[in-house]
Amino acid sequence: MRPGATPRLRRHGMILAGLLVAYLAISAVVTNSYYQLMLTLVPIWAVLGLSWNVFSGYVGLTSFGHAAFFGLGAYTVALLLTMLNLTPWIGIPLAAVVGAAAALLIGLPTFRLRGHYFALAMLAYPLLMSYLAQYLGYNEVSLPMRRDEPVTWMQFTDPRVYTVLAVGLLALAMAISMVVENSRFGLSLMAIRQNELAAEAAGLNVRQWKMRALMLSGGMAGAAGGFYACVLLVVTPEAVLGMLVSAQALVVALFGGVGTYWGPLIGAAILIPLSETxxxxxxxxxxxxxxxxxxxxxxLIMLLAPEGLYWSIRDRWARQAAPRPSPVPEAPARVPAAPAARPSPPPSGKTLLEVRGLSKSFGGLRAVDDVSFSVVQGSILGIIGPNGAGKTTMFNALNGVLPADRGEARMDGEEIIGRKLFEICRMGVGRTFQVVRSFPRLPLLDNVLVGAYGAGLPDEEAVTAAREAITRTGLTHLTDAPAGGLTSKELRLMELARALAGRPRLLLLDETLAGLGRDECDAVLDVLKGLRAEGMTTIIIEHTMHAMLRIADELLVIDHGRVLAQGHPREVVEDRKVIEAYLGRKWLARCSK
Incomplete structure (x- = not known):
């Protein structure tokens, strides 16, 4: 569980219980059969909205095809009852299994697509299943009447019993959503939604987490569809696979607020009674x-509250709450590491990373051209060069953001080129980016915790590692502050802390000082010096020459994708080729006079 999850779950669970009891009390006094049916449909569509939210709300990939899972669940219960005489009490759990299995089969090819291509592909599945149902002769599947044993066959004369069962299904779906959102599972999904590249660079297997979310979503939708068949008693393609079914799943979540379990509940509670009435x-x-x-x-929701009612109300409430905590007064930028931290050994002269012949081209442009260098364990290698020299592209090829065309890179003798981004991270390579990649809606602690989860640490150890990383970067006073409200320096340090939370052996820092003032640069440099004192091996790309002279043990100069010079910082900056690359031949001529 995430930090603070248990009391939050207990508090929200009590609120939910109170709401559901009040809902049942209202349904008990309603006698009109149509409105009683409406009260049963609200929890069903809320469950479908929750299933949509578990995938699209947390992962960020829009699905227009959740009717596929819902319809499969409905047909599963109906056909098992008519053909095999199987009670819905068994049919509904089997419908959930069928929905999850369908999600797996659908996800395998469809996850190759992105953006609107993914959304359009998902739209095709319920249409295909609808035509297939009609072709097979399942235009109308009626459930046989078994009023003699209503409990066994889930066929009750009192419609209020269906409402009670629907509320029970909703309670189960909400419990699943609450656990997901407050666990490693939910944090990983929300990180993927807010910044997929940063999540994978932190060590998360993005494709695997997406698949798990889609399968859970498909299972929940299948169960909802199975129960819906018992309420309708007649299953048709239009009723369970139609466009309106997918639209309802999407609309109730968007209206209430995506990325939170309260959103679909709010949307269903408002829109279903309104539309049915x-x-x-x-x-x-x-x-x-x-x-x-x-x-x-x-x-209306897109115009007035683009992220849904829940987030609009919550953000307005937050703005009226207590102001952001002020930073600690002029204290040293770096707080000593916690005793429980496991620092790397001091520099030993041993080569940690050796790169040979690394190359990467984009069409006819050679961004990285036969680059070779090595990094001593416990040292800081600074990489400099003009804009467009290929420095960031080299980082991207080293840690798997881009595939290298050729070359090799061995860390402690183990090849890292050709591996996936999250695999390289789990080998002990931490990475920050030229433009900070944060998860703005998450607090600082959760931003850093993603790095610990990505490294595969167990829950308690991950929280310990995240807090240690925050302490090492001097951000303890901002642990609970939302990342979206941090300053540039705090964001840079937060991203560094996220990389440290995975307990890496090698740090790749891409322009960590970019956009910072002199005092802010000094504060970040103090943190990096402290990490070097602990034995951390670092490669840093930077344009601020005076900072590189203060921090780097060795400089590597890249120009037009090739290594121009390498050696001691003072020797490198006085190299005529380096001066010409940075300042041009006219400046070199002046310097020579």
Missing amino acids: LHAELGEIIPGIQGVVYGAAII
Whole structure:
């Protein structure tokens, strides 16, 4: 569980229990059969919205095809009952299994797509299943009436019993969503949603986490569809695989707020009663008024609260809350590491990383051209060069963001070129980026915790490692501050802390001092000096020459993708070729006079 998850779960669980009890009390006094059905549909569509949110809300890939899982669940229960005489009490769990299995089969090819291509591909699956159901003759599957044993066959004369069962299904779905959101699972998904590259660079297997989320989402949708079949008693392609089904899953989540378990609950509680009531009162006058309600809801929410009602209200509340904690007064920028930290051994002269013949091209442009160098364990190698020289591209090829065309890079004798980004991270390579990649809606501690989770540390050890990394970078006073409100220096240190939380052997820092003032640079440099004192091996790209002279044990100069010079910092900066690359031949001529 994430830090503070247990009391938060207990508090939210009590709120949910109170809401559900109040809902059941209201349903107990409703006698109109249509409105009783409506009260049963609200929890069902809330469960479908929760299933959509577990995937699209947390991962960030929009699905227009959740009707596929919902419809498969409905047909599973209906066909098992009609063909095998199997009770829905067994059919609904099997529907969840079928939904999860379908999600696996759908996800394998579809995860190769991104953005709107993924969304459009998901839209095709329920359409395909609808045509297949019609082709197989399942245009209308009626559940056989078994009123003699209502409990066994889930066929009750009192519609309020269905409402109680629907609320129970909703409670289970909410419990699953609460556990997911407050666990390693949810934090990993939210990190992927906010910045996929940073999440993978922190060690998360992005494709695997997406697949797990889709399978859980498909299972929840399948269970909801299975119960829906028991309520309708007649299953048709339009009712369970139609466009309106996928739209409802998406709309209730978007309206209430994506990325939180409260969102689909809020959306379903408002939109379903509104649309069903208007359908009852005006359905004959305005056919399809439900679609009008959902369309209007999406337009309004996009204009007035783009992230949904929950986030709009929460953000407004947060702005009125206590001001951001002020930083600790002029204390040393670096706080000593906690005693529990496991520092690396001091410099020993041993080569940690050896790069030979690394090359990367983009069409006819050779961004990195036959680059070779080595890094001694416990030292800091500074990489300098003009803009566009290929420095960041070299980092990207080293840690798996981009595939190298050729060359090798061995860390402690183990090849890292050709491995995936998260695999290289788990080998002990931490990385920061030229433009800070944070998870702005998460607090600083969770941002750093992602790095510990990415390294595969168990929950308690991961929290310890994250807090140690925060202490080492001097950010303890901002542990609970949202990353979206941090200053440039704090964001740079936070990203460094995230890399440290994975307990790496090698740090790749890409322009960590970019955009900082002199005092801020000094503070970050003090942190880097402290890490070197602990024995951390670091490669840093930087344009600030005076900072590189203060911090680097050795400089590597790259120009037009090739190594121009390498050696002691003072010797390198006085090299005529380096001066010409940075300042041009006219400046070199002046310097020679």
